[in-house]
Amino acid sequence: MLSRILIITILMMAAGMALPVSAAIAVIVNPAYTGTVSNDDLTRLYTGRSGDLNAVNLAESSPIRAQFDEKGVGRSSSQLKSHWAKLVFTGKGTPPAELATEAAVIEHVATNPNAIGYVDAASVTDEVKVVLTLN
Template identity: 55%
Template sequence: MKTIFVIGSLLLPVAVDAAIAVVVHPSNQTSLTQEDLARLYTGKLSAFTDGSSAVPVNLADSAPLRSEFDQKALGRSSSQVKAFWSKLVFTGKGTPPKEVASDAEVLTLVANNPNIIGYVSAGAVSDQVKVLLTLE
């Protein structure tokens, strides 16, 4: 029992303080507000502020960071976001962002394409990407 308490105590700060880094290719010179980010991930905006095409990438539904991102960036639960996109897809008015399995996959895609925007755990950021926003 004592072991479980100690392990739980050690993991609690990690779960509570999971900052999310919104990342783009280093050559991308755009700036972004949290409102712009929400508009990109809901299909209401399709370009960066500099006019270049923006392609958002999402983590898979099963990724714990996904639900945190939905709440912090979009102000909605994951089920609300899923319902939002289901409605748009059904009516032919939108396509949800591509989903990938891991932070590593997001970093690889972003590092290889200046139009892709994604998000990862702040601790996963590498020097191959540029952080536009950090969501606390």
């Protein structure tokens, strides 16, 4: 069994196919923001239990989103979707806005002093400030 996995891995690498890897995720805010952000803060922000900052999400189809949900919020994407469905149904909350691309998240955060978002760490520009990196 192990040899079969090794052979498949070698064939994928030879064909130029990338194996799925976890990217470092940068949690970003507007450069004017002077506070700090912890993992607990992210959980509160992205589950609607804190309104200190206006959180934005990447689209559900983004692989970075699923990684962020696990690493940053500590829940699977399906758990968060269910959580928000309950809050919306009972009128107790509205989920973070979804933006289609990392460039859109960076632009939104750069132009909104109270916004927080996340992107692949390799995508960060000097328009935003990184307050937390999730590996």
